[in-house]
């Protein structure tokens with residue numbers, strides 16, 4: 001199956017407190033590789049600070065990578081104007097906060113039209129038509145909504161407008177960074193369903209970023225679990241979530257599972273430890289919190305294929 005995006009050995013370090021005595025290098029993204037298949041959704045999951053948004057910003061070239069390469073639609077991304085132009089039209093982003101991602105001074109028609117104007121897509125007199133079609137795609141009534149301002153809409157409607165804006169340029173890839181986490185629980189499912197529907201209709205690939213495995217399962221085909229800038233486990237989403245092989249994936253899953261009679265019988269409920277004070281970047285990064293840690297974990301495990309398309313970076317057999 002063709003890949004729309006492939007990320008190889010991507011790295012980004014930040015220096016925290018550059019001018020203070022406690023200077024610290026944060027390996028926000030460290031030797032990360034993954035790919036997004038055409039027409040599919042790859043979920044990037046991990047806790048706050050695991051590097052999810054940094055990866056999105058690196059792909060969109062909002063920041064420069066320190067190492068590694070990104071190949072989009074068969075072309076290696078660099079800083080040349082033509083490549084960045086292709087990237088900015090064919091790869092779009094949906095943000096977490098629908099209140100911040102749409103300019104409050106713009107009418108919906110203009111907000112959705114803006115990327116078409118910027119990237120010169122369609123003839124100027126056809127653009128209103130394209131906006132209306134994008135609004136219909138996200139299940140909003142164009143006639144009713146086009147001349148309204150964002151403050152006249154609900155959070156869910158605003159996120160639909162933000163999605164319309166992101167698909168108006170007919171992108172090949174959409175990066176959605178926690179697109180439902182700020183929305184009311186009652187409208188989340190509708191947005192997730194919309195994402196799936198748009199994928200089927202327009203063959204859009206998604207990189208879906210979240211800390212929430214329950215929503216991830218709903219939209220994803222494959223998943224990569226990030227822990228402090230490293231992928232610790234990856235594979236087909238149903239398999240990874242049904243039978244997690246990395247202690248961190250297990251812990252993440254346990255944190256969302258409801259107390260049910262099934263779970264009460266599950267002995268291997270893992271509780272992650274209080275982090276030990278060790279150098280996070282030496283050996284396995286999860287070692288400081290892992291209940292299964294052994295001496296060998298002081299070395300760094302590599303992400304290896306342990307089964308058909310299942311990748312795990314762990315020395316311990318936990319299943």
Ligand SMILES: Nc1ncnc2c1ncn2[C@@H]1O[C@H](COP(=O)(O)OP(=O)(O)OP(=O)(O)O)[C@@H](O)[C@H]1O
Nearest residue numbers: 014015026028047048049050051052053054055211
């Ligand atoms: N511009 C920056 N300067 C310094 N450190 C940064 C910068 N951007 C991100 N970081 C650090 O990099 C790490 C990863 O941050 P990132 O925002 O990518 O995490 P995230 O997984 O998106 O978290 P969240 O779920 O909270 O959005 C964090 O430790 C963060 O503090």
Ligand SMILES: [Mg+2]
Nearest residue numbers: 052053054177
């Ligand atoms: Mg983030």
